[in-house]
Amino acid sequence: xxxxxxxxxxxxxxxxxxxxxxxxxxxxxxxxxxxxxxxxxxxxxxxxxxxxxxxxxxxxxxxxxxxxxxxxxxxxxxxxxxxxxxxxxxxxxxxxxxxxxxxxxxxxxxxxxxxxxxxxxxxxxxxxxxxxxxxxxxxxxxxxxxxxxxxxxxxxxxxxxxxxxxxxxxxxxxxxxxxxxxxxxxxxxxxxxxxxxxxxxxxxxxxxxxxxxxxxxxxxxxxxxxxxxxxxxxxxxxxxxxxxxxxxxxxxxxxxxxxxxxxxxxxxxxxxxxxxxxxxxxxxxxxxxxxxxxxxxxxxxxxxxxxxxxxxxxxxxxxxxxxxxxxxxxxxxxxxxxxxxxxxxxxxxxxxxxxxxxxxxxxxxxxxxxxxxxxxxxxxxxxxxxxxxxxxxxxxxxxxxxxxxxxxxxxxxxxxxxxxxxxxxxxxxxxxxxxxxxxxxxxxxxxxxxxxxxxxxxxxxxxxxxxxxxxxxxxxxxxxxxxxxxxxxxxxxxxxxxxxxxxxxxxxxxxxxxxxxxxxxxxxxxxxxxxxxxxxxxxxxxxxxxxxxxxxxxxxxxxxxxxxxxxxxxxxxxxxxxxxxxxxxxxxxxxxxxxxxxxxxxxxxxxxxxxxxxxxxxxxxxxxxxxxxxxxxxxxxxxxxxxxxxxxxxxxxxxxxxxxxxxxxxxxxxxxxxxxxxxxxxxxxxxxxxxxxxxxxxxxxxxxxxxxxxxxxxxxxxxxxxxxxxxxxxxxxxxxxxxxxx
Numbered sequence: 001x002x003x004x005x006x007x008x009x010x011x012x013x014x015x016x017x018x019x020x021x022x023x024x025x026x027x028x029x030x031x032x033x034x035x036x037x038x039x040x041x042x043x044x045x046x047x048x049x050x051x052x053x054x055x056x057x058x059x060x061x062x063x064x065x066x067x068x069x070x071x072x073x074x075x076x077x078x079x080x081x082x083x084x085x086x087x088x089x090x091x092x093x094x095x096x097x098x099x100x101x102x103x104x105x106x107x108x109x110x111x112x113x114x115x116x117x118x119x120x121x122x123x124x125x126x127x128x129x130x131x132x133x134x135x136x137x138x139x140x141x142x143x144x145x146x147x148x149x150x151x152x153x154x155x156x157x158x159x160x161x162x163x164x165x166x167x168x169x170x171x172x173x174x175x176x177x178x179x180x181x182x183x184x185x186x187x188x189x190x191x192x193x194x195x196x197x198x199x200x201x202x203x204x205x206x207x208x209x210x211x212x213x214x215x216x217x218x219x220x221x222x223x224x225x226x227x228x229x230x231x232x233x234x235x236x237x238x239x240x241x242x243x244x245x246x247x248x249x250x251x252x253x254x255x256x257x258x259x260x261x262x263x264x265x266x267x268x269x270x271x272x273x274x275x276x277x278x279x280x281x282x283x284x285x286x287x288x289x290x291x292x293x294x295x296x297x298x299x300x301x302x303x304x305x306x307x308x309x310x311x312x313x314x315x316x317x318x319x320x321x322x323x324x325x326x327x328x329x330x331x332x333x334x335x336x337x338x339x340x341x342x343x344x345x346x347x348x349x350x351x352x353x354x355x356x357x358x359x360x361x362x363x364x365x366x367x368x369x370x371x372x373x374x375x376x377x378x379x380x381x382x383x384x385x386x387x388x389x390x391x392x393x394x395x396x397x398x399x400x401x402x403x404x405x406x407x408x409x410x411x412x413x414x415x416x417x418x419x420x421x422x423x424x425x426x427x428x429x430x431x432x433x434x435x436x437x438x439x440x441x442x443x444x445x446x447x448x449x450x451x452x453x454x455x456x457x458x459x460x461x462x463x464x465x466x467x468x469x470x471x472x473x474x475x476x477x478x479x480x481x482x483x484x485x486x487x488x489x490x491x492x493x494x495x496x497x498x499x500x501x502x503x504x505x506x507x508x509x510x511x512x513x514x515x516x517x518x519x520x521x522x523x524x525x526x527x528x529x530x531x532x533x534x535x536x537x538x539x540x541x542x543x544x545x546x547x548x549x550x551x552x553x554x555x556x557x558x559x560x561x562x563x564x565x566x567x568x569x570x571x572x573x574x575x576x577x578x579x580x581x582x583x584x585x586x587x588x589x590x591x592x593x594x595x596x597x598x599x600x601x602x603x604x605x606x607x608x609x610x611x612x613x614x615x616x617x618x619x620x621x622x623x624x625x626x627x628x629x630x631x632x633x634x635x636x637x638x639x640x641x642x643x644x645x646x647x648x649x650x651x652x653x654x655x656x657x658x659x660x661x662x663x664x665x666x667x668x669x670x671x672x673x674x675x676x677x678x679x680x681x682x683x684x685x686x687x688x689x690x691x692x693x694x695x696x697x698x699x700x701x702x703x704x705x706x707x708x709x710x711x712x713x714x715x716x717x718x719x720x721x722x723x724x725x726x727x728x729x730x731x732x733x734x735x736x737x738x739x740x741x742x
Contacts, residue, residue: 032108034066035101035148037094037139039117041156041217042070043278046224046252047231049260051111053250054232058242064109068264069101071275076114076135079128079294080305081121089286090306091117092274095138096285100271102146109239110148111231112139115155115179116217119171127294127301132175140187151188151238152179156227159216161200190234192227199226225251298344307374312356314382317347326385327352328534329378333371333403334358334396342523343391346530354378354388362423362439363398363461364446371403375410387412389530393518394486395420395427395439401461401468401495408471413533415476415526417518418486421461423454425490430455432487462494469504476529477508478518485515524615539581542569542734543611545602545646546622549665549726550588554717563720568727573734587611594623596642598632603646612653618737619650620699620730622662624687625716628678630671636682643690658737660730661691663700668715676706699733701726 034055036048048068055061073084073091080091094114101107118132119125136152143150154176158169172193179189196212203210203222212223219227228250235241252260268280275281295302297315304313320327329352330343336355343353356374361367378384389412392400397419404411420426427443429435444454458464468475479492492508499506509525528538544550544566552564561567570584587610592602602608602623611619626632627639647659663684667674684702691698704725705711711722718726 032064033105034061034064034109034111035105035107036066036068036070036111036113037101038070038113038153039074040070040072041116041219041224041227042068042113043072043264044218044224045257045260045264046221047219047227049252049257050225050228050250051231051235052260053252053256054228054245054248055235055241057248057250058245060240060242067105067267068260069105069267069271070264071097071268071273072278073117073275074114075117076112076139077118077128077131078135079118079120079131089276092286093135095135095142097271097273098139098142102142102148104271105267106146107148110143110150111153112136112150113153113155115172115175116158118155119168119175121158121168122171123167124171124174125295127296129174129178131294133178136179136182149188149239151190151235152182153231153234154179154189154191154193156219156223157193157196157200157212159213160196160219160223161204161210161212188238190231190238192230192234195230195233196226199229298340298347300347307356307377308370310357310370312374313354314378315343315347315353317350317352320350320352326383328385328536329354329388330391330530331355331388331400332391332393332396333367333399335393338393339518341521342526342530345523345527349527349531349536351530352384358399360442361399361446362395362427362443363402364443366446367399368403368406371399372407375407385412385534386410387534389533390414392416392419394418394515397421397491398423398461401465402459404473405461405464405467408467408473411468411471411473413474413476413529414468415478415529416492417478418480418483418488418515419461419477419491419495420486421491421495422463423457423460426486428454431490433483433485433490462491462498465495465499465504466502469499469502472503472505474529474533475499475504475506476526477506478511478525479508480511480513480515482513483515522610522613522615524613528615537581539583540573540618541614541616542566542573542582542584542618542620543614543616544569544584544586544588544620544622545608545611546588546620546662547592547602547626548588548590549625549717550586550622551590552586552588552723553590554713555720555723563723565723565726565730568724569730569734572727572731576731576735585611585614585616587614588622591626592623593626593629593632594621594643594646595627595632595635595639596645597635597638598627599629600626603642612649614654616654616657618658618660618734619654620660620662621646622664622699622701624664624683625667625674625679628667628674628683630673633678633682636686639683639686640690640693643687644694647690647694647696659694659696660699660733661687661696662730663687663698663702665701665712665716665718665726666706668709668712674716680706697733697737699730701729704729 036042042048052066055066071092074094075091076094078093078095084090119128140150155172158172176191176193180191183189200212213219232246236243236246265279272282272285273280274286301316302313330346331354347353356370358367358370379386387410390400390404397416400414400416404414423443424430426433427436427439477492477496479488481488496506496508531538552560555563564586566584566586570582573582587607589605589607591600592605593600594602596603650657650659664679666676667679669675711718713719
């Protein structure tokens with residue numbers, strides 16, 4: 001051990017004499033103030049006091065005042081896991097108090113050691129890592145502005161003497177690597193982690209029972225000494241601490257520790273902080289900060305914090321859509337993570353998605369108070385738009401509709417899905433629905449009612465909507481006709497009828513089925529509603545229903561997707577009208593028939609369901625070719641009826657949709673397959689008749705191709721050149737309806 005110390009001492013002397021790098025010639029402090037910042041490991045005192053003792057043993061620093069400002073649980077990132085410390089308090093953030101420390105103490109040198117708490121003892125997360133980086137950068141800027149030199153110290157080891165839960169120590173390795181990388185930007189950084197590992201390994205080699213840390217986080221006395229040894233070794237090149245001083249033993253004594261702690265506590269009281277249970281705690285300071293944690297939610301940054309003691313979070317878009325300078329947002333007061341398809345799509349489009357926990361409040365006045373507080377925070381503090389769009393799923397309807405009625409000038413629109421509009425229907429179950437006795441009891445407690453008071457209450461959404469109607473708040477209802485949990489007749493139908501009678505704009509989409517699932521697999525209905533009520537452009541969607549010729553079976557290779565006529569049509573429309581919000585959806589499926597009794601009916605495919613749920617303004621139906629196959633011809637008497645049923649279902653799902661019936665392409669296959677004569681003499685007349693009977697437009701794919709067999713290598717599927725011609729034909733037909741497209 002003595003030989004190792006001698007070698008280390010000689011190496012340090014050589015480095016100092018060689019003048020390697022500007023940072024080795026840092027000017028020492030002859031007089032001044034040194035601040036130590038950190039978390040509970042530094043607050044405990046032993047390593048900080050040992051560093052203090054060593055500095056005062058060097059004549060260059062003996063006149064300095066050294067104060068330990070560390071606070072347990074603290075982070076530099078401003079993060080805190082929900083329920084930290086058993087829910088007693090969230091983690092405090094250095095930046096809540098940093099300005100006070102800098103202004104009142106005015107340090108010339110800062111030693112800062114953070115990281116152990118910043119990863120929240122969880123697996124690596126890019127958002128938390130970014131918060132750690134940003135927090136340290138903010139600390140560096142604040143120190144520079146205060147004209148204080150700062151030396152960063154990498155976080156100590158997590159379970160440094162055990163392989164158990166090594167994953168989090170690997171997280172701290174990443175944090176340390178980033179800090180060390182900042183040396184290239186002129187930062188002073190001491191990396192204590194490699195040396196700690198070596199010291200622990202050597203100690204355990206001679207003493208297998210040695211424990212660096214009993215709980216994996218907080219070192220014992222020898223662990224603190226090891227940290228101090230590594231910090232002191234780093235201070236030799238960083239601030240000019242004498243190497244011979246750094247190598248000596250400066251362990252704390254009861255007297256030095258007592259003085260160290262006394263000065264620490266006095267300054268913590270002077271500067272104040274937001275961490276309970278230690279000297280200097282100020283409840284008012286705790287109220288002013290919003291400790292947060294960050295994570296990734298479906299690829300987006302999620303910031304979690306508390307408001308009024310309730311868990312809340314915001315999901316941020318990569319690039320915000322703004323109204324003026326305000327962030328547009330959607331607000332789900334319940335069931336945030338249930339089928340968030342529309343939420344994800346809206347975040348992609350630049351909206352923030354927010355949530356605050358109001359479990360078991362059932363839209364009561366207590367819930368309204370929570371929502372009011374959260375709204376004010378988001379609008380006043382975070383500069384969000386004053387008019388969010390509320391999402392209410394199931395019981396969430398009570399929250400969304402009640403708050404919109406209470407604050408009609410603060411809402412852009414409300415989307416509700418199988419919503420509870422009257423708690424007498426659910427959870428009371430006083431109508432057709434099943435009810436929920438447990439939820440009913442909770443609901444009574446939330447409102448402070450007995451059962452008689454609740455059943456005579458006239459404050460449910462079905463009773464109160466005049467404010468919303470007068471303000472003209474648009475409402476979108478999506479409800480199920482066989483819902484036996486929240487019956488549509490007692491909730492959606494009653495509310496929508498009364499709202500419409502008051503002049504309120506309301507749209508109801510009735511779907512078959514029970515209470516679940518909510519929403520659509522395709523979120524276009526909901527997305528378009530939100531876009532429209534917040535003044536954003538709504539996409540024009542063209543749904544292309546068809547068989548293999550729409551799917552694009554005649555093209556192959558890596559670029560086949562962009563060679564299909566539907567894709568090319570979208571390109572032409574966007575170029576012509578200079579609009580990015582034009583979507584052409586390929587809903588084609590190989591081998592499918594229009595006939596319901598055909599061998600492979602199109603109406604039984606998932607793509608057909610996607611088309612019905614696409615919220616398209618235009619549909620192109622390009623079916624009929626496979627109905628010319630011998631096994632399907634015998635059902636052609638049902639062709640018109642089956643075609644009309646598809647048209648009717650499209651119109652039912654998307655009122656106002658413009659439908660085009662495509663005249664099928666010619667075929668050069670034999671009569672035992674799909675022959676041109678059957679297509680021309682039987683299928684095409686039927687398609688034209690359907691178009692006339694159902695007042696649809698037509699797109700003629702037959703005539704331009706009837707003399708071009710060379711474009712059909714297999715006799716039925718057009719190649720890439722044929723796909724270009726099909727796109728051009730469809731484009732020219734759609735141009736005849738320019739107002740719809742523009």
